[in-house]
Structure formats: structure tokens, C-alpha cells
Amino acid sequence: xxxxxxxxxxxxxxxxxxxxxxxxxxxxxxxxxxxxxxxxxxxxxxxxxxxxxxxxxxxxxxxxxxxxxxxxxxxxxxxxxxxxxxxxxxxxxxxxxxxxxxxxxxxxxxxxxxxxxxxxxxxxxxxxxxxxxxxxxxxxxxxxxxxxxxxxxxxxxxxxxxxxxxxxxxxxxxxxxxxxxxxxxxxxxxxxxxxxxxxxxxxxxxxxxxxxxxxxxxxxxxxxxxxxxxxxxxxxxxxxxxxxxxxxxxxxxxxxxxxxxxxxxxxxxxxxxxxxxxxxxxxxxxxxxxxxxxxxxxxxxxxxxxxxxxxxxxxxxxxxxxxxxxxxxxxxxxxxxxxxxxxxxx
Numbered sequence: 493x494x495x496x497x498x499x500x501x502x503x504x505x506x507x508x509x510x511x512x513x514x515x516x517x518x519x520x521x522x523x524x525x526x527x528x529x530x531x532x533x534x535x536x537x538x539x540x541x542x543x544x545x546x547x548x549x550x551x552x553x554x555x556x557x558x559x560x561x562x563x564x565x566x567x568x569x570x571x572x573x574x575x576x577x578x579x580x581x582x583x584x585x586x587x588x589x590x591x592x593x594x595x596x597x598x599x600x601x602x603x604x605x606x607x608x609x610x611x612x613x614x615x616x617x618x619x620x621x622x623x624x625x626x627x628x629x630x631x632x633x634x635x636x637x638x639x640x641x642x643x644x645x646x647x648x649x650x651x652x653x654x655x656x657x658x659x660x661x662x663x664x665x666x667x668x669x670x671x672x673x674x675x676x677x678x679x680x681x682x683x684x685x686x687x688x689x690x691x692x693x694x695x696x697x698x699x700x701x702x703x704x705x706x707x708x709x710x711x712x713x714x715x716x717x718x719x720x721x722x723x724x725x726x727x728x729x730x731x732x733x734x735x736x737x738x739x740x741x742x743x744x745x746x747x748x749x750x751x752x753x754x755x756x757x758x759x760x761x762x763x764x765x766x767x768x769x770x771x772x773x774x775x776x777x778x779x780x781x782x783x784x785x786x787x788x789x790x791x792x793x794x795x796x797x798x799x800x801x802x803x804x805x806x807x808x809x810x811x812x813x814x815x816x817x818x819x820x821x822x823x824x825x826x827x828x829x830x831x832x833x834x835x836x837x838x
Contacts, residue, residue, distance in 0.1 A: 494538040496531060510534035512542050559598060560591030562629055576758045581625045590626075596635040603627075603644035607653040616655035623654060659813060662780045663787060666823065668773050669696075673829050675767055686755045688763050690745065692781060693833050694753070697824075698738035699785035699803045702760050702778050708752045713742055720804060733801040735789075737824075740834035786814050793819035 494512040501507050511525040524541065528534040563582050585591060590598075590606040603623065610619045627641035648654045669692070676688035695705060704720050712719035718734045734742075745752050764778045782803075789799045796808050796815055805811055824830060 494542050496534045496538070498531075499527070505529070508534040510538045512538065556594040556596050557635075558591060559593050559595060559626075559630075560586055562595060562633055563591065563626075566629055576761050577621070578625050581622050582629075585622065585626055595630075595633050598630070598636055598640065600640050600644040600647060603641065604647050604651070604653070607644075607648040611653050616653060617657040619648070620654035620656060623648060660777070660780065660783065661813075662775060662777070663784050664773075664776055664780060666827065668771075668776065670829070671771050671773065672764075672767055675771060676763075686759050686763055688760065688767070689829070690741065690833055691753060691755070691760055692764075693829060694738055694741045695778070695781040696785045696788075697735055697741060697830075699782050699789075700738075701782055702757045705753050706751070706755055706757050706760070708742075709750045710747065710752060711750070713739075713752065715739070718742075730804060732804045733798075735802060737830060737834065741830075744834050783814075786811070788822065788824065790814045790817070791820045792822055 494510060497509050497511070499507050499509055507527045507529065508531045509525055509527045511523070513523045526534075526537055528537065563586055567579065567582055585606075588606060588609060590602055593602055603626075606626075607619050607623055610622055614622075623641075623645055627645065630636045630641050631638065645654065672692060673689045676685075676692070679685045680687045680689065691702075691705060694700070695702065698705075698718070700708075700718075700720075707721040708718065709721070712721065713734075716734055716736075716739070717731050720730050720732055722729050742752055748754060761778055768774075768776050786799060786803050789802060796811050799805075799811055799814070800808060803811070
């Protein structure tokens, strides 16, 4: 409803200011005011103008980009850089009520409600992933309060709606790796498939994630180090040390374009999962290759700062669990696949 306020002018006369304010989510989306000498004229003005202004305010609300608009734009413009898991999470989020909320009226309560709805069918660790990926987008939206996502995550954590994923300790055996390498080497000879045996070996000795591997270009490779390109062009990249074994494997790749490994993260993930199923290798993820590579460096007697320079960890807490065992030596010292893939195409 509009309001009328009587105000005394400097000359002592009384003026009646009629004001219409349309709010949404605590924010003003439309407003208008006018002063009259007579209250009845102010009332007539209110009755005449309020419906029009409220309709204009509703149109402004509908025109405001929603969370779903932000997600859809990200999926369209950055699809190749998002990675399989993040893409799946964002697409699934489009089916929830939070996608309909305008960005300028989004609240921490909305995000907590989203977490509660997810928690009905998903584990707290999965809900944590959803909120983390969505928060990463919202933190860069100019109309979203910078503290909103942090407040929502704190509340969701306090209520037990989210939880960090348990750390995996799965290390593949040499026999399992040999079976995978042989399987992919044979496939590569028979058809134009992704040379997964090369990708696996590089992931193992470089400790790189699958998304990082697919973004590497020849220009990113320098003696003893590699430049990791960010998932989004606006984010900063970083340089990491590159063990000599990984450097040899990269240089042995055939040059067929700007990228060293010109394949999609989805194709790599799908091929690895399918092969493990065919070979009856239980509970092995592509991410475990990165963990194995890190564990190998500790087996060699490397210290945490040296390993962090390779893995790219900015904090050392995540590496503490790898450093609890005494050095065990390099079990890959005589691994035939390293010599085979690090010299000529296979």
C-alpha cells in the first residue's frame, strides 16, 4: 500500500506527500512520490498510480537474472573447463527451487533450504559438493553479497547438513596398473581411442588431475616445470614442478595440436571407469592415480615442501597423511611401462 505523509513547508502551509514503494526481498525495486496541497488529491494520485508502479516493479523482478540463469550461462560459456563432476552438479541444481530465485534477492536461508532439500536423498558429503560448486559461481556474481555463501556453509555445517568427504587411501597395485596399461595399449593399436595408457602414466608421475591434464598445452611445458591453466580464464594459473619421469612422458606424446593431451575429461573418466569394470578392478578411481603419485614421492624420501611444489597443494595439511610412513623406495624403478612410453610412441 502507498502512504501519505503530511509535511509543514517553510511558509507554514501543509503539503501531503504520497509515496509508493515496491520491495522484494528487503530491497526496493520501484518507487515514486509526489506532493499535493490537498490530501484528497494525494489519495487520488495513489489510487491511479499504484497499480502501474507495482506492475513495473514486478517486471523488474522478473527481469532480474536468477540463480538458474547464472548456472545456464556458466554451462554454456565454460563447459569445456568445468569438469565432469562440476557440470553434473550444476545441471542437477537447475532442477531445484533455488534456480528460480533472483540473484539480487538470494539469501543464506535459501542456500540452507537447498542443502536441506538435497539432504533428503543425498549424503552430507555430496551436499557439501553441491554447495561448494554453486558457491564458487555465486561468489563471482556482482549482485550477490560476498559473505552470503560463507554464512550459508557455516549454518549448514552447524546443522549437520554438509560434511567433508572422507580421505581415500586406495593405492593401485603394480599388477592392477599393468592390467590397465596392457588393456589400453591393445585398444590403442586396434582403434583410434584415447591412448589411456599414456594418460594414466602421466597422471601417476605428474600427480595431475584429469581436468588439468586435458588443459595442458605445449606452451605450458618448460624444463622441470609445467604451467597449470585455470578452469576459468579470469582465475590465475600456477607453475608446478614436473618430475623428470612425467616430463619424459609428456615429450613422448605426438604433436597433433596445441594441447599435449587433446582429449576431454569426460572421455578419460568414462574410459577408466569402463576398463576397471571390465578388468574387475574394484574401487579404483582416476583420482587415485594422483594420490598414488604423491605417495610415491614420499616413498622416495621427499619432504612435504618438495611434494607440494609438484602437487600444487597450497596448504600442507592435506599432505600430512601421506608423510606418516617411512620411505619405502621407488617401486616403479623397474616398471617397464615407464621406459616404453617415455621414449617412443606405443
